[in-house]
Amino acid sequence: MSSSIARIALVLVVAGVRLVAPTALAAQEYLYVGNSLGGDISVISIPSHKVVRTIPESVVGNHPDDVIASRNGDVLYISRLDVNDVIAVSTATEQMLWRAEVPGVPNHLTLSPDERFLYVPIYDKGLLAVVDTKTHQVVTTIEVGKGPHGTQLGPTGKHLYIGNMESNDVAVVDVATNRLEKRIPLPEGVRPFQISRDEKYLFAQLSKLHGFVIVDLTRDSVVRTITLPTGGKTLPEPSLGMSHYVMNHGLGLSPDGKYLVANGSLIGITAIYSMPELELLGTVPVGREPNWVTFSRDSRYAYVSNRRDNTLSVISLPERKEVARLKVGEFPQRMTTTVIARRPN
Amino acid sequence: MSSPSISRRGALAVLWSAAAWSGAAAMAVLSGCASVLGGRGRHPGTAVGTLDKLPPGSGLRASLGGDESTIVVNVDGSVRAFRAVCTHEGCPLGWNAQQHLIRCPCHGGAYDTAGRVVSGPPPAPLTELKATVDHGTIYVVRE
Numbered sequence: 467m468s469s470s471i472a473r474i475a476l477v478l479v480v481a482g483v484r485l486v487a488p489t490a491l492a493a494q495e496y497l498y499v500g501n502s503l504g505g506d507i508s509v510i511s512i513p514s515h516k517v518v519r520t521i522p523e524s525v526v527g528n529h530p531d532d533v534i535a536s537r538n539g540d541v542l543y544i545s546r547l548d549v550n551d552v553i554a555v556s557t558a559t560e561q562m563l564w565r566a567e568v569p570g571v572p573n574h575l576t577l578s579p580d581e582r583f584l585y586v587p588i589y590d591k592g593l594l595a596v597v598d599t600k601t602h603q604v605v606t607t608i609e610v611g612k613g614p615h616g617t618q619l620g621p622t623g624k625h626l627y628i629g630n631m632e633s634n635d636v637a638v639v640d641v642a643t644n645r646l647e648k649r650i651p652l653p654e655g656v657r658p659f660q661i662s663r664d665e666k667y668l669f670a671q672l673s674k675l676h677g678f679v680i681v682d683l684t685r686d687s688v689v690r691t692i693t694l695p696t697g698g699k700t701l702p703e704p705s706l707g708m709s710h711y712v713m714n715h716g717l718g719l720s721p722d723g724k725y726l727v728a729n730g731s732l733i734g735i736t737a738i739y740s741m742p743e744l745e746l747l748g749t750v751p752v753g754r755e756p757n758w759v760t761f762s763r764d765s766r767y768a769y770v771s772n773r774r775d776n777t778l779s780v781i782s783l784p785e786r787k788e789v790a791r792l793k794v795g796e797f798p799q800r801m802t803t804t805v806i807a808r809r810p811n
Numbered sequence: 812m813s814s815p816s817i818s819r820r821g822a823l824a825v826l827w828s829a830a831a832w833s834g835a836a837a838m839a840v841l842s843g844c845a846s847v848l849g850g851r852g853r854h855p856g857t858a859v860g861t862l863d864k865l866p867p868g869s870g871l872r873a874s875l876g877g878d879e880s881t882i883v884v885n886v887d888g889s890v891r892a893f894r895a896v897c898t899h900e901g902c903p904l905g906w907n908a909q910q911h912l913i914r915c916p917c918h919g920g921a922y923d924t925a926g927r928v929v930s931g932p933p934p935a936p937l938t939e940l941k942a943t944v945d946h947g948t949i950y951v952v953r954e
Binding site: 502503528531571573589615774797 | 878900903905907910912914915916917919921930931932
């Protein structure tokens with residue numbers, strides 16, 4: 467009798483859990499777009515490209531800067547400018563899991579190869595903070611230069627590269643020892659950058675260059691400068707209203723290694739180059755002030771956030787054209803794609 | 812003998828031109844009025860909200876049309892407005908209600924309710940705009 471009651475109770479408990487648990491779905495890819503002024507995250511289904519949900523300001527808020535995902539898609543890590551922290555948000559529940567305070571204004575994040583550590587550049591302190599994702603504490607800080615902004619893990623997983631906006635260089639940190647190895651001088655402030663698959667080259671956008679440079683990492687020097695096309699437009703004169711210290715923001719290498727995609731932020735274009743030849747394949751008009759580039763995992767689509775008109779451009783890479791433009795939140799900047807099995811209804 | 816006909820054409824042209832100019836001038840005046848009246852009486856600037864939605868200690872962000880926006884704050888009953896453009900890189904600014912600070916969503920610059928830099932990379936304070944309150948409506952004048 468008691469075992470029957472126990473079984474019934476178990477069934478009820480399980481049924482109850484199912485009622486409140488997130489919906490189980492076949493694994494699907496989503497794009498998470500951080501809306502920096504709105505303080506929320508737009509969730510977009512791939513490949514249907516519909517805004518299916520918004521993770522609200524009440525969960526995120528405080529001007530989110532970067533959003534990245536764990537490799538299994540379970541967790542989003544979001545840096546928040548106003549409160550000097552990084553939060554972890556579950557993609558299944560879209561609720562905050564934990565937060566870690568960092569010693570200044572956090573910018574673009576990167577996870578260590580084993581995802582135990584989160585690398586957080588601290589823009590106003592010239593530091594790289596290393597956050598333990600298990601204890602949620604900063605385990606060490608490393609002086610890396612002035613205005614550290616972007617971070618990228620090299621494909622070998624041995625080196626972390628940090629782009630410094632104000633000291634005009636790229637710092638390289640040995641992730642095994644958390645020690646600064648070197649700083650590679652560049653002509654100007656370093657904006658979004660990428661590392662080639664063989665870790666021999668670094669591609670970097672610079673503050674005042676309408677294009678990007680290619681750095682030979684075996685010689686630590688710029689070996690080529692690519693000027694972006696203007697798409698028949700005239701580059702506007704610098705003005706405070708147009709983020710005059712940054713000509714371009716948004717540079718990505720497609721997961722299949724075939725394309726390099728670069729935004730022309732002041733004139734609202736995105737340029738597509740072949741890899742490794744760096745031949746210009748096409749120029750796509752997008753929204754106003756494109757700010758970031760990311761890709762679907764199959765490399766079919768590039769996504770470009772247009773922060774001045776609160777839209778997202780969906781670019782078909784094989785067709786080299788914009789196939790959709792979606793309204794997202796206020797001042798969309800950084801974003802990430804990930805495959806997840808569950809998300810809330 | 813052709814001069815009278817030329818004169819008539821000339822006179823017609825002058826009349827048409829005058830009519831066109833008058834119409835254009837009238838449109839310009841009307842459109843100018845629409846932009847400065849703020850929808851209520853003669854006030855310079857744009858109506859950005861009402862004082863009952865801006866109690867002391869609070870702030871809001873409002874559009875001034877186009878890309879221009881303003882942060883309006885109520886400091887102990889005194890309403891002040893600032894151009895919502897960061898002096899670091901020109902990014903649009905937001906209001907953080909918990910912190911009572913004007914914040915930049917690009918690199919984390921922070922300004923107080925007097926427009927002074929509190930922290931982060933901005934090199935200069937914010938530009939203050941003229942704000943007035945009439946019958947509970949707040950008006951802000953673009954630069």
